Amino acid sequence: MSETTAGRTGPGDGEKRRWRWRPELGLALIVLALGVFVVIGTLDVSAAASQLGIGPRFFPMLVGGSMIVVGLFYVADVLRGGRGDPEESEDVDVDAPADWRSVGLVSGIFLAFTAVLNLLGWIIAASLLFFGLSLVLGAEHKLRAAGVGVVLGIATYLLFVKGLGVSLPGGLLQGVI
Amino acid sequence: MNSFQLLLDGFAGALTPINLMYALIGVTLGTLVGVLPGIGPAMTVALLLPITFTVPPTSAFIMFAGIYYGGMYGGSTTSILLNTPGESSSMITALEGNKMARRGRAAQALATAAIGSFVAGTIATALLVVAAPAVVSFAIAFGPEDYFALAILAFTAVSSVLSRSVVRGLASLGFGLVIGLIGIDQQTGQARLTLGMDQLLDGVDVVVVAVGLFALGEALYVASRLRHSLPEVVPVGRAWMGRTDWRRSWLPWLRGTALGFPFGALPGGGAEIPTFLSYAAEKRLARGVAKEEFGKGAIEGVAGPEAANNASAAGTLVPLLTLGLPTSATAAILLAAFQQYGLQPGPQLFDHNPALVWGMIASLFIGNTMLLVLNLPLAPLWARVLRIPRPYLYAGIVLFAALGVYALNGSVVDLVALFLLGLLGYAMRRFGLPVAPAVIGLILGPMAEIQLRRALAIGAGDVTVLVRSPIAVILLVLSLLALLAPLFRKLMERRHVEPALPTSRED
Numbered sequence: 001m002s003e004t005t006a007g008r009t010g011p012g013d014g015e016k017r018r019w020r021w022r023p024e025l026g027l028a029l030i031v032l033a034l035g036v037f038v039v040i041g042t043l044d045v046s047a048a049a050s051q052l053g054i055g056p057r058f059f060p061m062l063v064g065g066s067m068i069v070v071g072l073f074y075v076a077d078v079l080r081g082g083r084g085d086p087e088e089s090e091d092v093d094v095d096a097p098a099d100w101r102s103v104g105l106v107s108g109i110f111l112a113f114t115a116v117l118n119l120l121g122w123i124i125a126a127s128l129l130f131f132g133l134s135l136v137l138g139a140e141h142k143l144r145a146a147g148v149g150v151v152l153g154i155a156t157y158l159l160f161v162k163g164l165g166v167s168l169p170g171g172l173l174q175g176v177i
Numbered sequence: 178m179n180s181f182q183l184l185l186d187g188f189a190g191a192l193t194p195i196n197l198m199y200a201l202i203g204v205t206l207g208t209l210v211g212v213l214p215g216i217g218p219a220m221t222v223a224l225l226l227p228i229t230f231t232v233p234p235t236s237a238f239i240m241f242a243g244i245y246y247g248g249m250y251g252g253s254t255t256s257i258l259l260n261t262p263g264e265s266s267s268m269i270t271a272l273e274g275n276k277m278a279r280r281g282r283a284a285q286a287l288a289t290a291a292i293g294s295f296v297a298g299t300i301a302t303a304l305l306v307v308a309a310p311a312v313v314s315f316a317i318a319f320g321p322e323d324y325f326a327l328a329i330l331a332f333t334a335v336s337s338v339l340s341r342s343v344v345r346g347l348a349s350l351g352f353g354l355v356i357g358l359i360g361i362d363q364q365t366g367q368a369r370l371t372l373g374m375d376q377l378l379d380g381v382d383v384v385v386v387a388v389g390l391f392a393l394g395e396a397l398y399v400a401s402r403l404r405h406s407l408p409e410v411v412p413v414g415r416a417w418m419g420r421t422d423w424r425r426s427w428l429p430w431l432r433g434t435a436l437g438f439p440f441g442a443l444p445g446g447g448a449e450i451p452t453f454l455s456y457a458a459e460k461r462l463a464r465g466v467a468k469e470e471f472g473k474g475a476i477e478g479v480a481g482p483e484a485a486n487n488a489s490a491a492g493t494l495v496p497l498l499t500l501g502l503p504t505s506a507t508a509a510i511l512l513a514a515f516q517q518y519g520l521q522p523g524p525q526l527f528d529h530n531p532a533l534v535w536g537m538i539a540s541l542f543i544g545n546t547m548l549l550v551l552n553l554p555l556a557p558l559w560a561r562v563l564r565i566p567r568p569y570l571y572a573g574i575v576l577f578a579a580l581g582v583y584a585l586n587g588s589v590v591d592l593v594a595l596f597l598l599g600l601l602g603y604a605m606r607r608f609g610l611p612v613a614p615a616v617i618g619l620i621l622g623p624m625a626e627i628q629l630r631r632a633l634a635i636g637a638g639d640v641t642v643l644v645r646s647p648i649a650v651i652l653l654v655l656s657l658l659a660l661l662a663p664l665f666r667k668l669m670e671r672r673h674v675e676p677a678l679p680t681s682r683e684d
Contacts, residue, residue: 084609090214
């Protein structure tokens with residue numbers, strides 16, 4: 001059932017590359033490891049089976065076991081040179097090399113946002129989030145990016161808090177707006 | 178009461194001014210978000226889910242019906258006006274649609290897509306009205322083993338159809354199933370896979386998973402390989418079409434509807450296969466001018482697939498409403514929306530909440546009409562939306578993703594979970610794992626477990642109870658065939674050296 005996605009690898013290519021580390025191998029190993037984790041992670045769930053037929057461990061074992069099998073096939077497939085096609089999307093250049101700096105910066109900004117959200121409040125944190133991300137993604141006018149960020153931060157706050165009754169942290173601006 | 182009477186009651190409920198307003202908000206937001214590049218119908222519904230939390234159920238589902246159809250409309254506008262591949266259900270539309278637009282016939286392409294969607298959506302919703310009660314009366318006799326087999330069929334079909342590689346589809350399904358296991362077991366109250374964290378006792382919210390995999394995953398993926406030149410948007414005026422275009426469009430609309438509705442209702446059928454089949458059929462049936470135009474922008478190649486796309490959206494609602502079985506990622510998120518309100522779609526829903534179900538179905542008709550009125554004159558506005566600078570677009574998507582997830586519980590832990598799921602979504606895109614099986618596994622997994630345990634409890638631990646009903650046996654055999662189908666496909670391809678038809682891409 002392991003199906004190699006044919007096409008991009010040339011005939012001699014696969015032979016040479018067979019044992020080289022490929023990033024997709026990491027994902028395949030995660031699938032395998034997750035299966036093992038599910039099986040081990042539910043060991044402490046006592047099987048209160050008796051009259052109920054099967055207990056709370058049966059289904060996780062089924063899922064974990066299947067994950068291990070799928071993980072093994074996946075690892076084998078990647079080792080045999082199979083590869084998934086990167087998803088195509090409107091704004092993605094599939095052939096471009098991965099830009100790790102941007103991914104790292106986007107991740108960092110997002111995590112920083114989660115760290116300061118309650119302290120600074122939604123309006124400031126969200127404006128900063130927007131400003132930072134748009135610069136990383138290549139916005140040319142810094143001032144405009146900042147302006148759009150502030151407008152979005154305030155507009156979403158007003159819409160959700162005053163309009164829809166959702167609670168968002170006020171932070172530093174608590175009481176001001 | 179027969180279903181026609183119930184539908185009339187549904188209309189009475191949906192046609193109140195306040196609900197009409199919700200429907201209008203739904204279709205407008207749905208189209209607006211659906212038009213944005215990089216956002217498919219599933220992500221549209223996931224992103225807008227939190228907005229409906231403060232609204233009473235009937236109004237919320239009326240709004241959802243609008244968002245659902247609106248997202249579909251929006252996607253086709255994007256693929257006609259932008260010359261880049263997008264979500265695959267509207268990719269086929271792009272084949273001829275974008276070429277038409279480039280030859281200066283963008284208005285006609287948008288018009289045939291909008292009117293075709295309206296025609297197909299209306300016919301298919303009418304078919305839903307007829308089919309739903311029939312399926313309900315059939316499904317009322319379903320036992321837990323049948324529901325379990327049905328879930329297995331949905332799992333295998335969606336994993337094998339949506340991906341060119343079955344292992345990758347199944348791996349994606351596995352991610353969803355594992356996330357679905359996290360939390361307290363509903364029957365015995367024991368915590369599973371919570372890593373000792375109290376926040377995980379209630380499980381990971383579906384909105385967090387869907388928004389993480391779709392929105393944040395997409396933003397990270399785009400960040401990793403952003404197309405630095407802005408894609409070209411074909412300028413367009415008001416959408417309209419002339420007499421010849423009507424003559425060439427109406428038959429493809431009807432054929433597309435006939436293909437789209439049944440495929441939408443099948444597990445794993447989705448929108449990809451019928452849109453592709455419709456395109457292939459129109460190409461084969463083309464005569465005269467149309468034959469010459471195919472490949473250079475033939476209107477039949479837009480009309481047919483676009484009708485098939487919308488008809489399949491209505492078809493998807495048949496198993497969703499009558500069996501509680503989601504057959505696409507979008508449907509899985511709609512199912513999660515029902516669960517947010519403590520409702521479980523299935524035969525009982527029609528008995529217990531007829532006002533809600535029929536109000537929603539009625540508003541599908543209403544939303545469809547609104548979309549037609551909205552889309553023909555507003556085409557230039559949607560074209561302008563496509564010119565939003567990409568840095569702002571994706572920064573905005575992340576901002577709204579964070580907003581929606583934080584609004585759920587006001588918890589920063591959810592935001593961290595959102596980020597981790599975003600990383601997973603990124604990896605899945607990078608390595609060609611379809612996202613839909615994960616979302617379906619997440620939502621359907623816990624239900625499959627309940628049915629399995631119920632069935633085995635009835636059978637007092639005897640496993641053969643799972644294959645005692647003929648329906649369950651048929652469904653399980655079909656699941657096996659779904660898993661093996663790609664193997665057969667490969668054997669066939671090996672026989673013909675060149676595959677005759679290009680396979681449609683996943684998700």
